[in-house]
Amino acid sequence: ExxxxxxxxxxxxxxxxxxxxxxxxxxxxxxxxxxxxxxxxxxxxxxxxxxxxxxxxxxxxxxxxxxxxxxxxxxxxDPKRVYYLSLEFLLGRSMDNALLNMGxxxxxxxxxxxxxxxxxxVIESEVDAALGNGGLGRLAACYMDSLATLDYPAWGYGLRYNYGIFQQRIVDGYQTEYPDYWLNFDNPWELPRLDISIPIGFGGHVQTTQDEYGVTRHNWIPANSVQAIAYDVPIPGYGTENCNNIRLWRSKPTRVFDLTSFNEGNYEKSVEDATQAEKITSVLYPNDNTMAGKELRLKQQYFWTAASLYDIMRRFKKSMREWSDFPDQVAIQLNDTHPTLAIVELQRLLVDEEMLSWDDAWDIVTRTFAFTNHTVLPEAMEKWSVPMFEYLLPRHLQIIFDINLFFLQKVEKKFPNDRGLLNRMSIIEEAQPQQIRMAHLAVVGSHKVNGVAALHSDLIKKTIFHDFVDYYGEEKFVNKTNGITPRRWLHQANPQLSALITETLGNDRWLKELSQLRGLDKKVENAEFRKKWTAIKRLNKVRLAELIKTRCDVEVSPDALFDIQVKRIHEYKRQFMNILYVIHRYRTIKSMTAAQKASVQPRVVVFGGKAAPGYYIAKLVIKLINSVAAVVNQDPAVGDLLKVVFVPDYNVSVAEIIVPASDISQHISTAGTEASGTSNMKFVLNGGLIIGTMDGANIEILEEIGEDNIFIFGCLADEVEDLRHAQRYRNVPMDPALQGVISAIERGTFDDPKIYQPLISTLTVGKDFYLISADFASYIAANQQVDAAYKDQEEWAKKSIRCTANMGKFSSDRAVKEYADQIWNIKPISVVDEGYLQA
Ligand code: GPU
Structure with a gap:
C-alpha cells in the first residue's frame, strides 16, 4: 500500500x-x-x-x-528470537517501572x-497486574525486564485472565477469598489487537486417510472452536530504547460457530457456547506448587500453546525460510510443564499440516524447545488423565503415544530387557486410568532441561530425572540459578538506598551491571557511610510501620528488629515452624523477671502470603498466626518486646514496601524442598540479613556474602531421608521446646484448641514430614544468634552493607545472559533511536 x-x-x-x-x-x-x-x-x-x-x-x-x-x-x-511461554506473569504495577526504565x-x-x-x-492508585501465584510468575516478570534491558529479541506468551490471583481478606483470623477485579477500570498497559484472532479447536475426532504415495495422513476435525484474541503488554528496558512484548491471549466465542446454532433456532445453546468460550481465560488457577487436575486448566494450556505456536509459525513463515531453519530462528522456553503441549502441537502442525516426515519434524521440535523445572514436590508434578485428554485433544493423544513409543524403543535399544526402567521412564503412567506425565514429555521434547538453583539442578538429576540422565547423558541437564531485576527490587522499591549507592559509586552503572555493587565493600569501615545506610533502613521501617498500622491496626516500633516471612503459605516453607517459635519466644518472655526482660531484643514478626483456597492445613496456619497475634499484641507483660502481624493480601506492590524494611527475613524450607526462592535475593539485595536453611538459592547466597553475614540452621538435603526414617522407625521423641509450645496451644492459650488439632497432627512423631521437630533446636539457636548480632548495631550495619555489596550474581541480567548464551543461542540487537519531533 x-x-x-x-x-x-x-x-x-x-x-x-x-x-x-x-x-x-x-x-x-x-x-x-x-x-x-x-x-x-x-x-x-x-x-x-x-x-x-x-x-x-x-x-x-x-x-x-x-x-x-x-x-x-x-x-x-529478523534475528533469532526467544519465546518465553509462561502461564503466569506477575507484573505488579507498571507506571513507576515504565517511567524509571524510560528515564x-x-x-x-x-x-x-x-x-x-x-x-x-498517584503511583499508588494503580492496581497490580497479578496474573501469577508467586515465585514462578514473578520470575517470568523479572526475566522480561532483563531481556528488554539487555536488548534481546524476546517475546513472552501468556493468558489474559479476567481475574488474577484472588484478593485475600482476613475475617475472624481466617483467609477469605474475593475476586480480583483488576480490569474493572480500563487497563492502559495493554494494547488490544482485535485484528489478531486465531481459531483454536477442541474435541472431535481424527480422520485417517492414505495420500497418493500411500502415506497415512491424520487430520484432526475438532468438534468446536474458540477464538484467541491478542493483547500486547509493552515491556520497556532500562537505559535502552528497546521495548519488548508480552502477548496475552483472551478467549472469545467463534462467530461462525455461534451463528450455526443460532440459525438452527437454538439460541440458548449458542449463548451457552459463547459463555463456555469466554470461560477459558476467565481465571488464574490459584495453586502454587500443586496440581489440581481440572479440565478447564487443560483447556487453558492447549488454548494458550496453540495460539502462541500459530503466531510464532506465522511470523516464521513470513521469512520464507525452510522448516529445517526453524530452530535457528526460534527458541521456545517452557516455564515449568504448563506449556508442554506446545511440543505436541508443533509436531502435529509440522507432520499433519506442513507434511514433514515424523523424524524431520521431531528433530525440529527437539532443537526448538528447552524446559525449566521449578519443583521436585510430588504433588506438583503435572499429570493428565488419558480419557479426559483424549476427549479434548484426540490427535494430540495419538502423537503423545507415538512420541512415547519411539522414545521407549530407543531406551530399550540402549538398555535392553529392563522393564522396570521402561515403566519408570514412560510418558504414560500405568494407573487406573492411565496418566500422561508432563515432566517426562517435556524432557523428551527438549534439548536442554534446567533447574533454578545449583542444589535443585543437582537434585533433579538424582531424583525425578535420574533415569533420563543415564539415557541422555549429563550435558542435557544444566543449572540456571534464578535472578531478580535490580531495577524493580532496588531502584524502584528503595529509591533512597538506590540514590546512596549511585552517589557512593559515582555512577549508576550498577543498575545494568550489578556486580559493581562490590564497590560498596570498601565503605564498610566508614562510620559516616554506615550512619547513612542505617538511616535509610530506618526510614523504610517507618514506611512499613505505617502500612502495618493501616492494614492491621497494630502499632509497631521501627526501633525493634523487623523479622519478616512473606511468601505463599505452604507446609514445605514452614511458616508453621516460624509461628511455633514465636509462641516459644512469647512463653520465654512471660516467664522472665523484669530485670531479665530488660535484655530481650524487641522484635516485630511480620507474616504475609496467600494459601491456595483448597489447602486446608495452610489456611489453618494463617488462622494460628492471627490468633497468636491477637493474644501477644495485647499482652501488657510483653509490651513492645514482641509484636506479631499478618499483613493481608500480600502482593508485588506490598512486597515493594516490605522488602526494603527488613532487618532479618526467613527462608526456612525443609532442605531440598524450595527449588530456589527469589525473595531471599530481594531481601539481601536491600541490605536485609537472612535466616535460612541450606536450601535452594540460600546456599549460593551464603557462598557470595560469606557465612558471617547469614544465619544458617537445620539439616542438610542429604540428611532428610535418614531423619524421616529415624523418626518413623526409631521413636525419636519430639523436641522438648516444641513439646512445650504444642501443650500451650492445646491448653487453649490461642483460641479454641480444637481448631488446631489437624495442624498439630502433622507434627505427630513419625509423621512430621517437613521435619519441624528435627530442626527446632537449631532454629531456636539461630534466632538467638540473630538477637545477639543485632545488639551490636555497628557490626550489624557492616553485615548489611556486605550483603548488598556481594549480591551481583543474583541479577536476572546474569541469569538471562546464561540462558541466551547456553540454551537459546540468541544475540542482543539494539534499537536505533530514530529521533524526536522538533518542538
Ligand atoms: N514455584 Br512448581 C512457584 O512459584 N510455583 C510453582 O507452581 C512452582 C514453583 C517457585 C519455586 O517454589 C521457587 O523455589 C522458585 O524460586 C520459583 O518457582 C522460581 O523458580
Missing part, C-alpha cells in the same frame, strides 16, 4: 510519526490533554485515581512509540507535582 503513495505522503507520515519530546511542558500538555479528552474530565473534578489514569495514558503513549520502533526494526532484522520519572514527577498532585499517591 505504502509503495503506491506519492513521496510527499510518505514523508508526511514519517515526519508526523516521530516521537514527541520529553521536556516538562510537552509532558504536562500530554497529561492535561488526556484529562480533557480521553477521560473527559475537568481539572476541578480530579482525584488521585483520575490523575493516575491521565499520567498512565501519557506514559503509555511513550511506551507505544518505543514498542512500535522496536518491533518495526526487529521485523526488518522519565524525574520530569513526570515534577510535572505531576506542579499540577497539584503528589506523585507517590
Amino acid at each position: 505504502k509503495a503506491k503513495w506519492p513521496k510527499e505522503t510518505v514523508q508526511l507520515w514519517e515526519q508526523l510519526s516521530k516521537k514527541e519530546a520529553n521536556d516538562l511542558h510537552t509532558i504536562q500538555k500530554s497529561i492535561v490533554h488526556h484529562v480533557t479528552t480521553t477521560l473527559a474530565r475537568a481539572a476541578y473534578n480530579m482525584d488521585n485515581f483520575s490523575a493516575y489514569q491521565a499520567v498512565a495514558l501519557s506514559t503509555r503513549d511513550r511506551l507505544i512509540s518505543r514498542w512500535n520502533e522496536t518491533q518495526g526494526q526487529l521485523s526488518k532484522a 522519565l520519572k524525574g520530569v513526570y514527577s515534577q510535572g505531576v507535582e506542579q499540577l497539584g498532585f503528589n506523585m507517590e499517591d
Whole structure:
C-alpha cells in the first residue's frame, strides 16, 4: 500500500510519526490533554485515581512509540528470537517501572507535582497486574525486564485472565477469598489487537486417510472452536530504547460457530457456547506448587500453546525460510510443564499440516524447545488423565503415544530387557486410568532441561530425572540459578538506598551491571557511610510501620528488629515452624523477671502470603498466626518486646514496601524442598540479613556474602531421608521446646484448641514430614544468634552493607545472559533511536 503513495505522503507520515519530546511542558500538555479528552474530565473534578489514569495514558503513549520502533526494526532484522511461554506473569504495577526504565520519572514527577498532585499517591492508585501465584510468575516478570534491558529479541506468551490471583481478606483470623477485579477500570498497559484472532479447536475426532504415495495422513476435525484474541503488554528496558512484548491471549466465542446454532433456532445453546468460550481465560488457577487436575486448566494450556505456536509459525513463515531453519530462528522456553503441549502441537502442525516426515519434524521440535523445572514436590508434578485428554485433544493423544513409543524403543535399544526402567521412564503412567506425565514429555521434547538453583539442578538429576540422565547423558541437564531485576527490587522499591549507592559509586552503572555493587565493600569501615545506610533502613521501617498500622491496626516500633516471612503459605516453607517459635519466644518472655526482660531484643514478626483456597492445613496456619497475634499484641507483660502481624493480601506492590524494611527475613524450607526462592535475593539485595536453611538459592547466597553475614540452621538435603526414617522407625521423641509450645496451644492459650488439632497432627512423631521437630533446636539457636548480632548495631550495619555489596550474581541480567548464551543461542540487537519531533 505504502509503495503506491506519492513521496510527499510518505514523508508526511514519517515526519508526523516521530516521537514527541520529553521536556516538562510537552509532558504536562500530554497529561492535561488526556484529562480533557480521553477521560473527559475537568481539572476541578480530579482525584488521585483520575490523575493516575491521565499520567498512565501519557506514559503509555511513550511506551507505544518505543514498542512500535522496536518491533518495526526487529521485523526488518529478523534475528533469532526467544519465546518465553509462561502461564503466569506477575507484573505488579507498571507506571513507576515504565517511567524509571524510560528515564522519565524525574520530569513526570515534577510535572505531576506542579499540577497539584503528589506523585507517590498517584503511583499508588494503580492496581497490580497479578496474573501469577508467586515465585514462578514473578520470575517470568523479572526475566522480561532483563531481556528488554539487555536488548534481546524476546517475546513472552501468556493468558489474559479476567481475574488474577484472588484478593485475600482476613475475617475472624481466617483467609477469605474475593475476586480480583483488576480490569474493572480500563487497563492502559495493554494494547488490544482485535485484528489478531486465531481459531483454536477442541474435541472431535481424527480422520485417517492414505495420500497418493500411500502415506497415512491424520487430520484432526475438532468438534468446536474458540477464538484467541491478542493483547500486547509493552515491556520497556532500562537505559535502552528497546521495548519488548508480552502477548496475552483472551478467549472469545467463534462467530461462525455461534451463528450455526443460532440459525438452527437454538439460541440458548449458542449463548451457552459463547459463555463456555469466554470461560477459558476467565481465571488464574490459584495453586502454587500443586496440581489440581481440572479440565478447564487443560483447556487453558492447549488454548494458550496453540495460539502462541500459530503466531510464532506465522511470523516464521513470513521469512520464507525452510522448516529445517526453524530452530535457528526460534527458541521456545517452557516455564515449568504448563506449556508442554506446545511440543505436541508443533509436531502435529509440522507432520499433519506442513507434511514433514515424523523424524524431520521431531528433530525440529527437539532443537526448538528447552524446559525449566521449578519443583521436585510430588504433588506438583503435572499429570493428565488419558480419557479426559483424549476427549479434548484426540490427535494430540495419538502423537503423545507415538512420541512415547519411539522414545521407549530407543531406551530399550540402549538398555535392553529392563522393564522396570521402561515403566519408570514412560510418558504414560500405568494407573487406573492411565496418566500422561508432563515432566517426562517435556524432557523428551527438549534439548536442554534446567533447574533454578545449583542444589535443585543437582537434585533433579538424582531424583525425578535420574533415569533420563543415564539415557541422555549429563550435558542435557544444566543449572540456571534464578535472578531478580535490580531495577524493580532496588531502584524502584528503595529509591533512597538506590540514590546512596549511585552517589557512593559515582555512577549508576550498577543498575545494568550489578556486580559493581562490590564497590560498596570498601565503605564498610566508614562510620559516616554506615550512619547513612542505617538511616535509610530506618526510614523504610517507618514506611512499613505505617502500612502495618493501616492494614492491621497494630502499632509497631521501627526501633525493634523487623523479622519478616512473606511468601505463599505452604507446609514445605514452614511458616508453621516460624509461628511455633514465636509462641516459644512469647512463653520465654512471660516467664522472665523484669530485670531479665530488660535484655530481650524487641522484635516485630511480620507474616504475609496467600494459601491456595483448597489447602486446608495452610489456611489453618494463617488462622494460628492471627490468633497468636491477637493474644501477644495485647499482652501488657510483653509490651513492645514482641509484636506479631499478618499483613493481608500480600502482593508485588506490598512486597515493594516490605522488602526494603527488613532487618532479618526467613527462608526456612525443609532442605531440598524450595527449588530456589527469589525473595531471599530481594531481601539481601536491600541490605536485609537472612535466616535460612541450606536450601535452594540460600546456599549460593551464603557462598557470595560469606557465612558471617547469614544465619544458617537445620539439616542438610542429604540428611532428610535418614531423619524421616529415624523418626518413623526409631521413636525419636519430639523436641522438648516444641513439646512445650504444642501443650500451650492445646491448653487453649490461642483460641479454641480444637481448631488446631489437624495442624498439630502433622507434627505427630513419625509423621512430621517437613521435619519441624528435627530442626527446632537449631532454629531456636539461630534466632538467638540473630538477637545477639543485632545488639551490636555497628557490626550489624557492616553485615548489611556486605550483603548488598556481594549480591551481583543474583541479577536476572546474569541469569538471562546464561540462558541466551547456553540454551537459546540468541544475540542482543539494539534499537536505533530514530529521533524526536522538533518542538
Ligand atoms: N514455584 Br512448581 C512457584 O512459584 N510455583 C510453582 O507452581 C512452582 C514453583 C517457585 C519455586 O517454589 C521457587 O523455589 C522458585 O524460586 C520459583 O518457582 C522460581 O523458580
